[in-house]
Amino acid sequence: MAEVEIERPRSGVALLRLNRPEARNALNTAVRTLLAEHMRALAADETVRAIVVTGDDKAFAAGADLREMAEAMPVDLLLRQTHVVWAAIADCPKPIVAAVNGYALGGGCELAMHADIIVAGEGARFGQPEIRVGIMPGAGGTQRLLRAVGKFKAMKMLLTGEPVKAREAEAMGLVSEVVPDTQVLERALALAETIAAMPPLAVRQIKEVMRLGADAPLDAALALERKAFQLLFASRDQKEGMAAFLDKRKPAYEGR
Incomplete structure (x- = not known):
């Protein structure tokens, strides 16, 4: 074993x-x-x-x-x-x-x-x-x-x-x-x-921003958060997640 x-x-x-x-x-x-x-x-x-x-x-x-x-x-x-x-x-x-x-x-x-x-x-x-x-x-x-x-x-x-x-x-x-x-x-x-079951890119960005921002000055950490937030709007998962919410259906996240 x-x-x-x-x-x-x-x-x-x-x-x-x-x-x-x-x-x-x-x-x-x-x-x-x-x-x-x-x-x-x-x-x-x-x-x-x-x-x-x-x-x-x-x-x-x-x-x-x-x-x-x-x-x-x-x-x-x-x-x-x-x-x-x-x-x-x-x-x-x-x-x-x-x-x-x-x-x-x-x-x-x-x-x-x-x-x-x-x-x-x-x-x-x-x-x-x-x-x-x-x-x-x-x-x-x-x-x-x-x-x-x-x-x-x-x-x-x-x-x-x-x-x-x-x-x-x-x-x-x-x-x-x-x-x-x-x-x-x-x-x-x-x-x-x-x-x-959550969108993988959002999960990854949350973990990364929290880990890197924990010991950074607040202004720098907030800037890091904003950039990650903005970046996620380039993902297919963001479009899928919001469309699924509006359509009242279960989203299918791809990590893309």
Whole structure:
């Protein structure tokens, strides 16, 4: 069995499932490499319009694999070029939904934060416990967490290493929604299927503008939004969507 399995459960939707249950889906080099390879392939696949990433009912991913890190030296980490692997996920133009049951700790929490929407089970736990083993997050855990929940909540999580429960994560803005544990994957797939039925160019532009505009000055971000808005009027999908609305029929989007 592959350490990352790929499925096509719904029209336009790809599912990536972490498959290291014996290690609570810890993100070793093989898992990160497979995730990156799948993300690059799915980004280029025109039949895929949304991606769901999940683990199992006990763990989304319980962090990095410390067996690969305990004796590593700085040059070892430099040569591993893990930022290139993570970039394949961060730069994916397709919407990503994380379906989180159980633990999302360390690299697992960072992986969830690479998604665009996070659906969490009521029993899920999110945390960045790296400080407890003498290090700190290294795949966006400080910066993405800060931007998601603000300085004071992020500092508490990062400096204590204490995880937060799903409902608290939702209240602080780290989670999109919380559902019963047994409904997590189904809800994530339903959201992905809904997104997959939307006009792909509009979906792509929304994700791109939000990602690039988040850290830009407001005037620059608004200008980026206006240009993307105007560009969509050159698409066949815009003409189809508005015509279908006026004709009171279901639109047929092509991504053109």
